[in-house]
Structures are given as C-alpha cells and as structure tokens.
Amino acid sequence: MDAAEKVMSLIKNSVIIKGLEQLQKKIAESSGKIVIITHFNPDGDAIGSTLGLKMALARAGHTCTIIVPNDFPAFLKWLPGAHEIIILPRNKAKITALIQSCDIIFFIDFNDIRRMKAISLPVSQSAALKVLIDHHPDPVVKVDCMVSDTSVSSTAELVYRFIVNSGLGNYIDDDIAVCLFAGIMTDTGCFSYNSSSPDTYNTVADLLRFGINKDRIYYRIYDNFSFDRMRLLGFCLNERMEFFPGYRTAMLWLNRKDQENYNFQTGDSEGFVNYPLSIKGVRFSAFFIEKEDHVKVSFRSKGNFPVNTFSANYFNGGGHLNASGGESYETLESTLEKFRRLLPQYRDELNDYNE
Ligand code: 5GP
Ligand code: MN
Numbered sequence: 001m002d003a004a005e006k007v008m009s010l011i012k013n014s015v016i017i018k019g020l021e022q023l024q025k026k027i028a029e030s031s032g033k034i035v036i037i038t039h040f041n042p043d044g045d046a047i048g049s050t051l052g053l054k055m056a057l058a059r060a061g062h063t064c065t066i067i068v069p070n071d072f073p074a075f076l077k078w079l080p081g082a083h084e085i086i087i088l089p090r091n092k093a094k095i096t097a098l099i100q101s102c103d104i105i106f107f108i109d110f111n112d113i114r115r116m117k118a119i120s121l122p123v124s125q126s127a128a129l130k131v132l133i134d135h136h137p138d139p140v141v142k143v144d145c146m147v148s149d150t151s152v153s154s155t156a157e158l159v160y161r162f163i164v165n166s167g168l169g170n171y172i173d174d175d176i177a178v179c180l181f182a183g184i185m186t187d188t189g190c191f192s193y194n195s196s197s198p199d200t201y202n203t204v205a206d207l208l209r210f211g212i213n214k215d216r217i218y219y220r221i222y223d224n225f226s227f228d229r230m231r232l233l234g235f236c237l238n239e240r241m242e243f244f245p246g247y248r249t250a251m252l253w254l255n256r257k258d259q260e261n262y263n264f265q266t267g268d269s270e271g272f273v274n275y276p277l278s279i280k281g282v283r284f285s286a287f288f289i290e291k292e293d294h295v296k297v298s299f300r301s302k303g304n305f306p307v308n309t310f311s312a313n314y315f316n317g318g319g320h321l322n323a324s325g326g327e328s329y330e331t332l333e334s335t336l337e338k339f340r341r342l343l344p345q346y347r348d349e350l351n352d353y354n355e
Contacts (some may be wrong), residue, residue, distance in 0.1 A: 014137065019145035023131055025168045031061035035128070039110035040117045041296070041325075042072040043270070044186025044221065046109045048329045049133070049155040051179040053106065056163045059171035060160035065102075068115040072095050073267020075224040079182060080175035083113075084281045088118055096122045104129045107143065109155040111136035112318060133158055136320060137308065150320075156183025160203050177210035182217055189274065190218070193322060225268070232262035236272060244280070248342045248350045250276035253288040255332055273298040284350055288328075288335055294337045295328040305350060314342060 026032075036054055043323035046068075054064045066085045076082060086095060099105065099122040101283035111134050113120050123130075130143040135152045152158050158182050163169060184204060189194035208214060243250045244323055252272055254264075262268075283302040288295050297315045299307035300323050307324040311317035317326020328335040343350075 009174050012149035013085045014148075015151065015241075016139070016146050016148040019131075019143075020165075021148060023129065023145040025165060026104065026129065027057070027060065027168075031063070033098075033101060034062045034064045034104045034106065035098055035118055036064060036104045036106040036108060037116055037123070038066070038068055038071040039106045039115040041069050042056045042070075042076075043109075043154070044076060045154045045156055045183040046081065047076045047079060047085070048179045048181075048183025048186070049071055050085075050106075050108050050182070052156065053108065053133075053159050053163070054175045055081060055173075056168045056171045060168055065098055067098065067119060069115075071266050072076065073270055074265065075221050075267060075270075076182075078220055079179055079206045081179070092114075092118075095119065097124055102126070102128050104131060105125070106282070107132045107134070107141055108159070109134055109136075111141060111148070113141050116191070125267075127228065133162055136318070151197065153194045154184045154187035156180045156187065157200060157203050159183075159354040160207070172210065174210045174212050177207040177212045179311055181207045181212055181214065182221060185217065186221065194320070204311075215227050226263075226265065228263045229265070229268040232258070232264065232268060233272065235262065236269075237275060241276065242340075243276075244340075244343055245281070247284070247347055248281050249284040249286070249343060250279060250282050251286040251288065251336070251339060252276065253290075253332065253336060255290045259289075270331060273300050277302060284346075286339055288332060288339070290332040293329075295332050297326045297328055299324045299326075305346075 012074045019035055034057055036050045038050050039321060049064045054066050068085055071087050088095060105126060105128045116123060131145040132139060132141050132143045133147045133155060135150055135155050135158055137150045139146065139148050147158060147162060148156055163172060168226050181204065184200065229270065235258065236254055240254060241250060241252050254269065269289055273285055276282050276285035277300055284305055285300045287298040301307045301321065305323050307322055308319045311319060311324040311326040313325030315328055318326055319325055
C-alpha cells in the first residue's frame with residue numbers, strides 16, 4: 001500500500017439513510033411549517049445549504065424559516081434570501097414559538113446537538129418530525145430521518161441530491177444554484193480538498209447549467225474583506241505565529257486586544273487557520289482566538305492526522321478528519337500552552353507522512 005492508499009484507507013466514509021421515504025411522503029402530501037437550523041458560527045456550507053433547501057421547500061408550498069444560533073459573516077450576507085435568516089440571541093421568543101409550532105425541523109451541517117447552542121432546549125421540547133442532513137462523521141443527534149454521508153464534499157451537495165430525490169428538482173433556479181454552489185465551493189477550499197469525487201463535479205455541472213456566475217460567487221465571498229481584516233491577517237502571520245518544525249506544525253492566535261486594534265468583525269478570521277498549511281512540510285495547523293467567555297479553536301491537517309479526534313479529546317470539539325474546531329474555557333495563554341505540551345506525544349504520527 002503506498003502512502004496515498006494508506007491515507008484513503010484511513011478516511012472511513014459512511015452513509016446512513018433512515019426514514020427518508022416517510023419524510024418525502026410528508027413533504028409531498030401536505031404543506032406545513034418547517035424550521036431549518038444550522039450550527040453555531042455558520043460557515044458558507046451552513047448558510048448555502050439552508051438557503052437552498054429553504055427556497056426549494058418554500059416553492060413546494062411549505063412555510064419555511066431558517067434559524068441560526070449566532071450571526072454569520074458579512075461575506076455571506078449577499079446570498080439570495082440571507083436577510084430573512086433569524087439570528088439568536090435577538091429574536092429568542094420568536095424562535096421558541098416557531099420551533100414549538102412547526103411540523104418538521106431540519107438540522108443542517110452538524111452532527112452534535114450541542115452545536116445548536118441555546119436552540120437545543122426548545123428543539124428538545126418540540127414534537128416536530130426531526131431530520132438531519134449532514135456530512136460529519138459519527139452523528140449523535142436523535143432524529144426521525146437521517147441523511148448522513150461523510151463521502152460528500154459538503155452538506156450543500158447532499159442538499160442538492162435531497163432536493164432532486166424528493167421530486168423538488170423542478171423548483172431549482174439560479175438563486176438556489178448560487179447558494180448550493182457557494183456551499184460546495186467554501187467547504188472544499190475552492191475545490192482543493194474534500195473534492196476528489198467525480199460526483200461533486202457532476203453536481204457542480206448541474207448547478208452551472210442554471211446560468212450562475214461562478215467567478216462572481218468566488219469574488220463576492222473571497223474578495224470581500226475590509227482593509228482592517230487584511231491588515232489583521234498580516235499582523236497575525238507576522239506576530240502571532242509559532243512554528244514547530246519537529247512536529248510539522250504551526251499555530252496562530254489572536255487575543256482580544258489584537259481584535260480591537262483591527263476593528264474585528266464577525267468572519268474576519270475565517271480562513272486564517274489554513275495559511276500555515278502552505279508552509280512546506282507543515283501538516284498540522286491550529287488557530288486560537290480569544291472570545292468574551294472562551295477561546296475558539298480551529299484545526300486543519302493534511303493526510304491522515306485526525307484533527308476531529310484531537311479536538312474532541314482535548315478541546316471539547318469535533319468535525320472532519322482534516323478540519324475541526326472546538327472551544328477552550330481556560331485563558332488564551334494556558335490554552336496555547338496546553339497545545340504546545342500536547343505536541344511531543346504526536347511526534348511520530350505527525351512525521352509519518354510523505355507529500
Ligand atoms: P472551523 O474551524 O471552520 O470553525 O470549523 C471546521 C470544522 O469543524 C467544521 O466542520 C465545523 O463543523 C467543525 N467545528 C467547528 N467548531 C466546532 C465545535 O466547537 N464543536 C464541534 N463538534 N465541531 C466544530
Ligand atoms: Mn459542511
């Protein structure tokens with residue numbers, strides 16, 4: 001087995017489909033009230049998937065509302081329908097009422113109930129039919145219907161298949177195609193990872209046939225940062241990066257003061273964690289950002305180093321094999337120190353990899 005095959009054999013893909021026919025029947029037979037929820041710190045896949053799904057279901061006659069546990073970055077706010085998304089912590093009473101009175105709840109792009117933060121309480125008290133559509137491994141969400149496939153690039157790709165499979169393909173138009181394309185593009189780092197399946201490109205080809213402007217979607221998302229954000233990135237790479245060549249690892253961090261100095265806005269640090277991976281030889285990258293009451297942690301890796309289990313073991317998190325996140329409730333300094341102290345035990349694993 002060569003190195004590439006070894007890596008592939010370690011990436012365990014699994015597909016879980018349950019209760020799908022019952023759900024599709026319910027959707028086809030009567031129009032109802034549907035709530036669509038995605039995870040805390042929504043990213044491009046979370047927002048693109050929920051918007052695409054919402055538009056398809058709304059056109060089929062359902063009353064649909066998207067709810068998110070916190071605000072999402074400005075570079076996603078131009079997506080069709082994004083201004084109608086209901087955001088916590090504002091709108092708490094409205095969100096509780098919507099969840100209590102709906103017939104179906106969709107959980108989109110997450111595998112653990114805790115990722116909904118405060119929304120998980122009203123959800124646990126709701127009698128609605130619950131549905132999960134997701135591509136993270138080992139889902140632990142109790143639902144009536146589950147479409148979980150870790151082999152797909154993104155939840156947006158899965159949502160596209162779900163829409164078509166549910167007989168709603170005729171409702172897809174350029175707005176839906178834009179949202180789903182944005183989800184696939186952002187979750188694959190513009191087709192640089194999680195995107196080796198030909199199926200992904202068949203989906204993308206289908207979406208492009210709706211006449212969407214792929215280049216415009218790219219620059220509206222990636223060339224949409226403020227001057228302050230660009231300077232913050234420069235500062236972070238210059239002043240807040242530590243390189244551990246012996247462990248093929250690099251980390252970045254930002255404290256509260258750094259964020260204030262550069263007028264930090266939601267989403268400004270999106271993608272920072274990827275930069276260290278472009279240093280030759282680096283295969284594990286970490287980013288720590290000090291929030292009001294915790295430190296948000298992001299990990300990325302190349303090859304078979306499982307950052308999802310690393311995050312689950314030490315930083316209360318999870319995610320994918322090569323992209324994960326978590327939270328630390330210690331100070332920034334002790335969180336960084338904890339990370340530094342963990343590296344030696346992974347020396348062999350981190351060095352057992354050929355590019
Ligand atoms: P990011 O670093 O971009 O926030 O997240 C990368 C991946 O890790 C995403 O797939 C996301 O769903 C997952 N993730 C991020 N933060 C958390 C977290 O706090 N808990 C868990 N379980 N997954 C997370
Ligand atoms: Mn995703």
